Amino acid sequence: MRIGLGAGYWSAGPPEGIERQLELAAEAGLESLWTAEAYGSDALTPLSWWGSRESAGGMRLGTSVCQMSARTPTALAMAALTLDHLSGGKMVLGIGASGPQVVEGWYGQPYPRPLERTREYVDIMRAVWRREEPVTYSGRHYQLPYDGGAGLGKPLRSTVHPLRADIPVLLGAEGPKNVALAAEIADGWIPLWFSPKADEFYRAALADxxxxxxxxxxxxxxxxxxxxxxxxxxxxxxxxxxxxxPAIALYAGGMGAKSANFHKDVFVRMGWGETVDELQSLYLSGRASDAIAAVPTAMVEDVALIGPAEKIIEDFEQKWRPTCLSTLILHGVPQGPNATRILDALRA
Structure with a gap:
């Protein structure tokens, strides 16, 4: 089991204490650093900034995730090959389709057919990195050169020779069709709110x-x-x-449209359907504090390791280690009295 540090995306401003977290991660032997983006901070700038720290030396640098609608496929391919060079081949590119509220409301892009769009996106990035010939593509969502406009576009090839032609691509996915797509076209899968209770469900999607x-x-x-x-x-x-x-109430109850909250669907598959209906009703009616209070402890235990060190270690060994997970991205380096013992147990 590989262990990484997740810096996530920012709230109102840069997260406090990230430099100290990086130092603790280095001392604890964590092997990767991951950033994210929503509709505030981007994922790539913090990753390159923090990844250049001496304490991050040797760590893989991953995005969890870059939103596809934020950049054209060639733009993200350029960013990834640039950071791969600067990091000496440590780049891990996690991408995701996000949801219709963000894609259409923030980026002004159409959301329908996200799986098809993902497939085209990855095809184009890999063509850029292979650098075998000028890139051309004729898809439903992307055309290179652009079909229209001034009519003067020409196929181009990256001026920079990529350090690696096979930069790892991981897909952020929650539904079974998207998880299966990750297994088909990507080098990895980034789940959100993973639970051991859903391991069999996800293994079936991956096998597909x-x-x-x-x-x-x-x-x-x-x-x-x-x-x-x-x-x-x-x-x-x-x-x-x-x-x-608070985080579970926000994701399961307050994110996305009422009819299209993919995070809520994840908890429904765990058996929390009535609970998340209540959370969504409370959150979307402006009663966020009531939604937070309504999250059962057992629901938290389904997606996190909480409690005394002995319980954390036992839960991990019995429930989490047998799952399909191969990398744990920690939301902060454990700093309790038994932090070293817990980390050693996760790695064992």
Whole structure:
């Protein structure tokens, strides 16, 4: 099991203490650093800035995730090959389709047919990195050269020779069709709110993708599954759960449109359908604090390691280690009295 540090995306401003977190991550032997973006901070600038720190030396640098609608495929391919050069081949490019509220409301791009758009996007990036010939593409969503406009576009090839022609691409995905697509065309999958209860469901979706003609990978042996992991050590389990109730209430209840919240669907598949209906009703009616209070401790335990160190280690060994996960992206380096012991148990 590989362990990384997740810096996520910013809230009102840059997160406090990230430099110290990087130092702690280096001391603890964490092997990767991951950033994200929503509709505020971007993922690539912080990753390159923090990734240049001496404390991040040797760490893989991953995005979890870059939103596809934020950049054209060639623009993201350029950014990835640039950062791959600067980091000495440490770039891991996580991408995702996001949701219709952000794609259409923030980026002004159409959302329909996200799986088809993802397939085209990855095809174009890989053509840029291979640099075998000027890039041309004729798809439903992307055309190179552009079909229209001034009519003067010409096929181009990157002036920069990529350090690697096979920069790893991981797909952020939550639904079964998107997870299967990750297994078919990508080098890894980035779940959000993963639960051991859903492991069999996700393994079936991954197997679907691995079994398709032309699949890039055929099994989990060569495929990375990198999931955010929250660890809260506290002798009081309910108190530990309170650290995560706001995030779960926001994602399951307050994000996306009422009819299109993919995070909510994840919790529904875990068996929390009635609960997340209540969370959504509360959150979308302006009662966020009530939604937070309504998140059950057991719901938090489904997606995080919380409680005393002994419980955290036991839950991980019995529930989490047997799953399809291969990389844990920690939301902060554990700093409790048993932090070293917990980290050693995760890596063992």
């Amino acid at each position: 993708g691995f079994g398709r003609d032309g699949a890039r990978h055929t099994s989990l042996e060569t495929f990375e599954v990198a999931s955010m992991m929250w660890i809260v050590e506290d002798d009081d389990v309910d108190r530990a759960a309170s650290h995560l109730r």
